[in-house]
Structures are given as structure tokens and as C-alpha cells.
Amino acid sequence: MKRRKLEFLGASWLFWVGAIAIYAVVQVLFSTNVITDYMKTVIQLGCVMTIVSLGLNLIYGFNGQFSLGQWGFYAIGAYASADITYRYAAKVSIPLNLGFATFDVGKIAIFLVAILFGALLAGVIAYLFGLPVLKLGSDYFGIATLGFTIVVKVLADNSDTILPFPEMKGARGMVGIPRLTTWFWSFFLLVLCILILRNILHSTTGRAIVSVRENEIAAKAMGIDTVKYKTLSFVIGGIYAGLAGGIYAHLYAFLHPSLFHFIKSFDPMIIIVFGGLGSITGTIVAAFAWAFSLEGLRIILPSGAEAWRYIIYPVALLLIMLLRPQGLLGGIEWGFLKPIQWPRRKIDTGAPTVETATQEAV
């Protein structure tokens, strides 16, 4: 009887309660200064990396297309959204006093518009780029997307000379981006991304996407438009990367082309391979672990040990590939993210089962 009362929230009430609880706890820790500002940035970076990696997991983990272009879309989202806030955020200010706190509604609106624009731009470019390139085979596609990332990085390097954006300042790095990302936005946009991905994956579309990974020819034979679902997952992945780029740009308030070097495009790949291909839970866990191990360990470890991180990563990756190729949590989901087990419909066709048939034969 007691459970019934919460049913209006649907099956997801525990997820929402959990999300709000995590948000509140971390917020309290922030405001009481238990967590330093540096760690706060690291946690938000974890959110950003989770969004990028979720997008890549959709492309590679669930749809089976080996893409190294995620970092290029991330760069596009970051630069596009930063450009908008750089131009307009200083001009818009609508303060709203709620008594206990003050919000600048205008700035928040500009921020949301900017990151949405960045995400959509990344999505459009992903569509245009993916349409011809997705037809290529597995590793040719990987190389083409790697080439895309390199081209984007070179363009970012020359954004003030080749591209008409003097405010991006090319290889000197873009400064003057307003610091608009807050813990609220980075966390709840992450929650939104998880929710959307989970709902996509548990729908017919999601099953079609997974079927392309499992066996493309069989999926085609079942009447699934594989090109459509490959493009769809590539575009959604690109949108996720663009969104994360926008959040990142307003988190650090500084963009430099070296952040978008193609070597870094292996970072989300490392995360999803560690966490598990085709596992949202694994991606979340691995992305936060990555953020803490990369940035958080910088405080704890002595300065010489920093160089060893990038030696430990590849070795661990190698071991995982050798021992558990599907990743630590490959195919495993926890709680809310688990696919819903719908009760199977019992079909009584009246046809003889194997046992009755053999009995009759005897």
C-alpha cells in the first residue's frame, strides 16, 4: 500500500530521489567548504567527461562504429558555445532576487542557448560528415574520424587567420569566456543525458541500434535500416560531445587548441573500454574514476609520479583487452539503468510442442 503512493513518479522515482540526493549532498559539501574549489572543478570535469563518453558509448559501445571523431565534435561544441557567450553574455543581465539567492536569468538563458547551439552545430556537422563516411568499414571509419579530429584541431589553431573568428585567438587560446557552468547545470545536464540515452536504448530504436552492432547483415535482413540507425547514433553522439564541450568551455573559461589534440580523443575511448562497451553504468563510473585519477591524483601523488599515469593507462588497457575484452562492466547495468523486463506474453498457438509431437510419434 505504501508503495502505491509514489507510483505517480513512475518507475523512475528512485532515480530522481537518488539524483537529487547526490546533488544536494555535493552542494552542501561545496557550501560548507569541505570540498575545495579545485576538487569541485574536478567533479564537474567528471560530469563533462561522462557526457562525452556516453555519446561515444552510444556510437561504439551500442552501435559498434569505431569512432575517434568524438573529440572533434567536443571542440566544435566548445568553440561555438564559447563564441556566443563571449559576444552576448556581457550584454544580457536580468537579475532575479528570490530572497535566499540571486540568479541572473539572462545569463543562464544565454548559457543554455549557447550550449544548445554548440550541441546542435556538432550534431549537424556529425550528420553531414557521417552521411558519407559511415558507409566505410570499421577501421577505415576510425581513421576517417581521426582525420576529422585532426582537421578540427588545425582549424582551431588557425581560427583567427583561416576562419573569420578573431576572438578565438587561434593558437594563443581563447580567453574571456564567462564562467557560467555551475554544479547545478553540469549535474542536471548529465542526468538529462543519462535519462535520454537510457530511454533511447530501451526503446525500439535502441534495440535497432544494438542489432546493428551485433550483426549488421542479420539486422538488414530483419528489415532494419542500418544506415539510418548508424547515422542516428553518430549524430546523437556528436550532440552529446558538443554539449559537453559547451559545459567544459564555461567551466574553465579558457580554450586552447592543444586541449583538442587528437591524442586526447583516445581519452573517451579509454573510458568506455575500461567501463565496459555497451554499459551506461560502466561509463559513468569509469569517467569519474578517470577524472579523479587524472586530476585528483595530481594533488596526492608526488610530482614525478605524474608521468607514470600515461604508462599505467595503456598497460591497464592492454590487460583489459587481453583478459576481459568487453570492459570491466561490459553489458552490466545497475538499478534504474537496467533494461525493463516486460512480462512475456504467453502465446498459445495450439501447435504441438516438441514433447507432444514425440509422444504422438511414439
Added chain:
Amino acid sequence: MNRTLKSLALFLGGIALGVAAAGLFMLFHSSLTPQELEAWDKDGVVPGLVMQAGSIGFGVWFLYLVGWITRSQIRKQAGAGFGKIARSVAGNALMILLGLWFLWRMFIQHPEGVLINPTLFAQYIVDGIRLGFVYALISLGYTMVYGIVRLINFAHGDVFMVGSFTSFYAIKAMRLHLLPAKLFPSLSQWVAITIGTVLVIILSMLVCALLAITIERVAYKPLRNAPRIAALITAISVSFFLEYFSSLPEVFTSNYIIYEQPFKVVSWKILGVQISNVTIIIILVSILFLLLLRWIVYGTKTGKAMRATSWDKPTARLMGIDVDNVITKTFAIGAALAGAGGVLYAIAYPQLIVFMGIMPGLKAFVAAVLGGIGNLTGAFVGSLIMGQAEMLSAGYILTPMRDAIAFTILIIVLLIRPTGIFGEPEGEKA
């Protein structure tokens, strides 16, 4: 008689008619005096209209050209669907636009263009040949390994880097290039230095071959039957490991270091073009290695086994070929070539860093794809094209654009002809 010629004639005739009409009109227009022109065309809109019509005409002409090229390509392939045609059209359009723009930039727009400064152009060509031969040494390893195990060996560029560093230590610490002169003081200096350089190259090749055998045994062999992507990720992680492990201060260093050439660099001016002895040595050594490789692959029993393995692995095994052994040998030969390439690259560009292998490695891979991966001649030709493209785009477009141009070429080639110039025009199977 045949449709290709007919459509070509139609097309050329259409252009000729259009050009003639526009020319006649412009002639008529310019023959009028200003007063007559005023009376005839009051607001001066007609030239603008002609320009617009001309640009529309150019657009149509361009689409026609693209369609024509595409159709002749598509007709060779059976079962070309809409996606394939769209891909080809997009790729052709991009390639033609890029090519036209590049030619315009090279000949007309650039202040030091080909017509104004032909010596500079010749200089770029010579530099491009030098770079192309170094790429050829790397891309042969890529193409051999890909031909046999269908793996993009990302660590190949880092093996190349290890080759450079080995020669650095052989020269700086061991003074290996001076060893023959020390042992046999009676030798003439020229001969002694030549033998010393050859010793350095051989040492680098040996170290690289041993490294590649180790990598193959530890990382790739256990994954031989795993999905291809698992092997690819392993290759990437091996590449990372080599880079960052070498960048430790205890191993190599993470800074740039200046390379000491084993011989003195002399350059001559021939018709205003700087040609150094390094260029000549690179070309000679590369050609020597290419001939050697050709002999190994086509003239020896090992080569026969390699070709059989790349053709059909299970059948090769049935025929009594030790496939694992052949694969290890392939890795070793490819790595030895990369090691030689590393030494030559370091002599030509005497500045080393542990990340130096990434870009040449990727570009050599692009060259291998361009020529048709798995094909030795293709890799060689693709590398030469790549060297020219890189040098010319660095010279005539913008220096930082050289990497972008390389990968733009890759994407366009993959769109038009995924199997490369010399590859069989057949859809690649994942």
C-alpha cells in the same frame, strides 16, 4: 558510337557554345559607346545578369563534370546503391573543388607562385621527394602488416621513433659511426664514414625488429582471433605506452633533443635548387630497401609464404606454412624498414622528440591507404604523392595546414575509392 564519347562531345560542345555566346555578348557590349550603352541598358544590370548566368552555368557545368566522372567510376562496380553514388559524388566534388582551388592558389594567387618563382617550386618538389621516400619506408611496414593480419599497427610510428633514438644514442654515446675509422685507420675517411653510417642504420633496424617482435608476441598474438577493433585498441595502447614510457626522464626524455648527423651535410645548388647529400642518400637508401623488400616478397620462399598467408590464412596453414612465424617475420621486416626510415628522417630533420613518430606514422598510413593498403607498389606511389602534397600545401597554402591537407586527402580518397589507387575496386568487408 559509345556513350562516354558521346556525352563528352555533348559536354564540350555545350561549354564551347556557352563560351562563344558569352564572348559575343561581351564583345557587343564593349563595342558600344557609353551613350549607346546608356540608351540600351539604363541601369547597367545586364553585365551583372551575365555574371549570374555565368556562375549558374559554371555550377551546372561543375555538377555535370562531377556526375560524369562519378558515373564512369560507378559503372565499373557492380551493385552500386544510392549511398555509394552519393559518396562518390561528394568525394569527387570535394576533390575537384580542392584541386581547382589549389591550382588557382599555386599558379595565380600566391605572391611566390609557380609562374613567378619556378625555382621555389622545384625546391618544394625536391623536398617533397625526400619526405616521400621516408614515408615510403614507413608505409611499407603498415601495408605489409595490414595485408597479412588486417591490423592498423598504430605502434608502427613509435617503432620509427625508437629507430631515431637508437641511432641518436649509437652516434652520441657509442660513437658507432667512427668505429670503422678507429679499427682500420688505413681506410679513407669517406669509406670509413659510409661504413659507420651503415652500421648505425643496421643497429637501429635490429633494435626496431626486436621491439616489433616483442610487441607482436606480447600484445597482438593473444588477440589474433579477437574482433579487429580489440586489436586496434591494443595497438593504440601499445603506441601510447611506447611514447610515454620513452618520455620518462629515466628512459629517453620528454624534451626536444638535437640530433648529431653521422656525416657532414653538404648541399649543392643546381639551377638554384638546394640539393643536399642527405636527400641523395635518402633516395638511394630507400630505393635500395625497396628493391630488397621486393626481392624478399617476390623472390624468396619467406615472401611466398607471406603472400600465401595474406591471401588465405587457413589454407596457408593447411599447406604447411607456419603462419605465426610468418606474421612475426612480417612485423620484423616492417619494423626494420621503419627503423631505417627513422634514422634517415632524423638525419634530414635533426630534431628528436618522443612524439615525433605519431604524425609521420599517421601520414605514412594515409599514404598506404591512398595507394591501396596491402599493396607494395601502392604504398610507394602513395608515399610519393603524400610527400608532394604535404610540401606543396605547406609551401603554397599555409604551413600549419599540412596536417589538415593530409587528412582531407585521406577522407576524400576513402569517399571516392576506399580501396585506394592500386587496390582492387571491391567493397571492403568489415
